[in-house]
Amino acid sequence: MSTRTSTAPPRTTAAADWRALGTSVRLVVTDPALLDSCNLLLARHLAEVDAACSRFRTDSELAALDASLGRPITVSPLLAEALAVALRAAEATDGTVDPTVGSAMNAIGYDRDFTLVQEDDRPIRLTVKRAPGWRTIDLDRTTGTVTVPAGVRLDLGATAKAWAADKAAAMLAQVAGCGVLVSLGGDTAVAGEPPAGGWNIRVQDVTGSVDEVPTHGTYATIGLRSGGLATSGTAARRWRRGGYELHHIVDPRTGLPVRSPWRTVSVAAATSADANAASTACLVKGAGAERWLTRLGLPARLVAQDGTVVTTPGWPTHQATTHGTAA
Amino acid sequence: MTVKERGAATAVRRGKRRIAAATAAITLAAAAGVFALVGTMQSDAEADTAAGSTGTTSSSSPSPSASSNTSSTSDSSTSSSSSSSSSSTSSSSSSPDLQSSSSGVTSSSGGSTDSTSGAS
Numbered sequence: 001m002s003t004r005t006s007t008a009p010p011r012t013t014a015a016a017d018w019r020a021l022g023t024s025v026r027l028v029v030t031d032p033a034l035l036d037s038c039n040l041l042l043a044r045h046l047a048e049v050d051a052a053c054s055r056f057r058t059d060s061e062l063a064a065l066d067a068s069l070g071r072p073i074t075v076s077p078l079l080a081e082a083l084a085v086a087l088r089a090a091e092a093t094d095g096t097v098d099p100t101v102g103s104a105m106n107a108i109g110y111d112r113d114f115t116l117v118q119e120d121d122r123p124i125r126l127t128v129k130r131a132p133g134w135r136t137i138d139l140d141r142t143t144g145t146v147t148v149p150a151g152v153r154l155d156l157g158a159t160a161k162a163w164a165a166d167k168a169a170a171m172l173a174q175v176a177g178c179g180v181l182v183s184l185g186g187d188t189a190v191a192g193e194p195p196a197g198g199w200n201i202r203v204q205d206v207t208g209s210v211d212e213v214p215t216h217g218t219y220a221t222i223g224l225r226s227g228g229l230a231t232s233g234t235a236a237r238r239w240r241r242g243g244y245e246l247h248h249i250v251d252p253r254t255g256l257p258v259r260s261p262w263r264t265v266s267v268a269a270a271t272s273a274d275a276n277a278a279s280t281a282c283l284v285k286g287a288g289a290e291r292w293l294t295r296l297g298l299p300a301r302l303v304a305q306d307g308t309v310v311t312t313p314g315w316p317t318h319q320a321t322t323h324g325t326a327a
Numbered sequence: 328m329t330v331k332e333r334g335a336a337t338a339v340r341r342g343k344r345r346i347a348a349a350t351a352a353i354t355l356a357a358a359a360g361v362f363a364l365v366g367t368m369q370s371d372a373e374a375d376t377a378a379g380s381t382g383t384t385s386s387s388s389p390s391p392s393a394s395s396n397t398s399s400t401s402d403s404s405t406s407s408s409s410s411s412s413s414s415s416t417s418s419s420s421s422s423p424d425l426q427s428s429s430s431g432v433t434s435s436s437g438g439s440t441d442s443t444s445g446a447s
Contacts (some may be wrong), residue, residue: 023447091423096357127441185447197436207445220437227428233446266444270426278425297427316434 010064011195013179017209020046021161022056022113024207025184029172030179038172038281042182045171049164053156055102057115057257062154066102070150074143083139083146085163089277090134095252096284097277100132102153109241110248123242131252144269151205162187162230162276169272183207189228189272198223203266203301205235217264218309220301222316228272232279233264249283258284264303267293269315274298287303 014032014041018025027042028036038155054060054076061079075083086099109124112115137154138147148154161184169182173192181190181199186207190199202210204219213219216236234257237248251258265282278298282289290310293300299314311317 009442013439015441028441029394051412088423092425183442183444186444188442188444195441197438198433199441200438201444202434202440204443204445207443207447210440210443221440223435224428225430225433227430229432229444231444231446236446238383264446268428268432270428274425296425298425299427299432305432314431 007086026183028181093281096281098252102155129255148327162272165189198225228275230276231266
């Protein structure tokens with residue numbers, strides 16, 4: 001874990017970077033004195049999320065659902081909430097972001113922590129198989145029970161990180177009484193009073209250090225005062241297996257990595273969870289996704305495979321579009 | 328037991344049978360209604376799914392509420408809806424529509440970058 005304090009009056013923030021949930025974690029607060037306390041609370045929160053939602057831990061609640069064989073299972077309020085967010089994302093995106101792609105993920109070799117996936121050389125066989133569909137999941141929030149049909153494997157990877165960032169940012173801002181930014185692998189949520197001028201967030205193909213300007217692809221820095229921002233793309237979390245070039249964004253209609261005209265999609269919304277659902281859905285929806293975003297009133301920046309940048313109304317447009325530089 | 332008492336007992340038994348028959352009829356009717364309702368909901372749901380997944384994916388895929396036309400593709404889907412219980416299928420309490428932020432996004436104010444957002 002590393003911390004850094006930047007003081008450029010009147011803007012004072014402190015940040016911590018570390019890793020959890022198989023991805024990067026960045027916490028920024030506007031009161032540097034509260035950074036360590038907030039970071040501890042964030043670590044505890046993410047540990048709880050991991051214990052509830054991890055697809056790779058045999059002792060997680062999610063893993064227990066795999067063994068439920070279609071019986072109703074009472075789950076923790078945390079997992080129930082995560083499932084509700086995933087099902088809502090599926091409904092809001094016409095099923096393009098579907099939590100029942102767990103088996104498809106396993107089939108393409110993403111059945112363990114990603115660092116291990118890259119080292120795995122077991123052969124795989126790619127077959128088109130539609131995901132069971134989010135409507136097969138029965139979640140009753142009043143009783144806290146969930147029924148997953150036998151054989152259906154859930155993957156909350158598309159929504160859980162963004163939702164966890166939303167919860168963490170809101171909780172920390174309330175407890176600490178300062179501005180808070182939580183980024184989990186680029187799924188960003190902000191809460192509380194932002195720093196002067198808002199939070200500066202650089203959107204780029206792959207999440208990275210704030211100190212390292214991307215040398216490839218385009219990027220843009222925007223200001224965010226509330227809500228969330230998320231970026232989905234196929235440039236990260238890629239691996240090769242049996243001659244196939246694979247990535248982790250699966251099309252629920254085929255069970256295979258999506259072939260999208262978009263390389264990277266960034267969306268701002270009321271929450272990081274909504275932003276993430278929209279950005280991931282765009283990759284699956286493909287051509288015309290920008291019109292879908294426009295209808296929803298979501299500011300977004302879409303980068304085509306050839307680097308062309310398209311923005312929707314509400315996204316700052318004064319920046320130039322150039323490869324390798326700010327765009 | 329007198330003849331009169333036997334007659335009364337027979338009448339009671341007859342009454343019980345009638346009540347039982349009526350109860351069964353009502354139960355069946357209610358069940359049929361529930362199945363009809365579930366069937367309707369499911370066909371709507373499948374129409375939604377089908378509309379969202381037809382060949383050309385997306386581009387014109389309307390917002391969730393607008394995509395329920397007719398089609399009657401029968402697919403897999405619902406597992407537990409036929410298992411009698413009246414449990415709620417979905418859950419999400421809030422609106423199914425994705426919400427935009429009240430403050431939106433702005434141009435960067437300059438200065439240091441607080442965070443980056445990209446694929447991970």
